Amino acid sequence: MLLPDDVELTLIDSTAIAARVAELAATLNDDYEGSENLIVVGVLKGSFIFAADLTRLLTVPHQVDFVALSSYGDSAEHSGLVRLIMDTRLPLTGRDVLIVEDILDTGHTLDYLKRNFLSRGPKSVRSCVLLHKPSRQEAHVSIEYLGFEIPDVWVVGYGLDYADRYRTLPYIGVLKPSAYGR
Numbered sequence: 001m002l003l004p005d006d007v008e009l010t011l012i013d014s015t016a017i018a019a020r021v022a023e024l025a026a027t028l029n030d031d032y033e034g035s036e037n038l039i040v041v042g043v044l045k046g047s048f049i050f051a052a053d054l055t056r057l058l059t060v061p062h063q064v065d066f067v068a069l070s071s072y073g074d075s076a077e078h079s080g081l082v083r084l085i086m087d088t089r090l091p092l093t094g095r096d097v098l099i100v101e102d103i104l105d106t107g108h109t110l111d112y113l114k115r116n117f118l119s120r121g122p123k124s125v126r127s128c129v130l131l132h133k134p135s136r137q138e139a140h141v142s143i144e145y146l147g148f149e150i151p152d153v154w155v156v157g158y159g160l161d162y163a164d165r166y167r168t169l170p171y172i173g174v175l176k177p178s179a180y181g182r
């Protein structure tokens with residue numbers, strides 16, 4: 001496949017993504033069997049494609065909702081200050097809450113969300129994260145369901161962006177350092 005000018009290489013192709021998403025969904029279907037109140041909460045914008053693909057493979061009853069967050073400063077270098085700018089429409093009290101994230105970088109976003117959701121009296125709160133950069137993690141927060149560990153490179157595609165571009169690439173690609181001035 002011809003890559004856009006700013007993309008150096010394909011890190012995870014669409015076949016590998018689909019296979020891993022199917023494995024994650026199968027595990028979730030087992031783990032949430034019998035749950036009557038699962039709510040899957042996608043974190044905008046980055047998780048919109050992952051959440052759409054994952055939830056369409058869920059056979060357990062569930063509802064879908066979204067939140068949007070803003071971090072102060074550059075998201076790649078932010079200081080850990082996170083603010084909720086769009087909340088779920090559905091209440092979380094008494095629910096099994098599954099947070100769906102595209103990537104855990106410093107971990108501050110997921111740490112904030114888990115604490116925030118836990119304060120609302122849910123039955124459980126877990127996370128399903130497609131990509132994790134272990135070398136970048138600062139906050140001590142756990143991922144219950146993980147797609148792939150990746151190195152510290154700027155990734156785009158499958159929901160992930162650079163300056164809001166490249167989110168709809170069907171694969172996960174590595175951005176050329178020259179694209180963001182390194």
Ligand code: PRP
Nearest residue numbers: 044045046075103104105106107108109
């Ligand atoms: C990205 C990503 C995660 C967060 C992870 O969102 O989607 O939500 O950063 O970073 P952290 O682990 O360092 O907190 P971003 O702020 O880029 O917004 P977007 O999803 O709208 O692209």
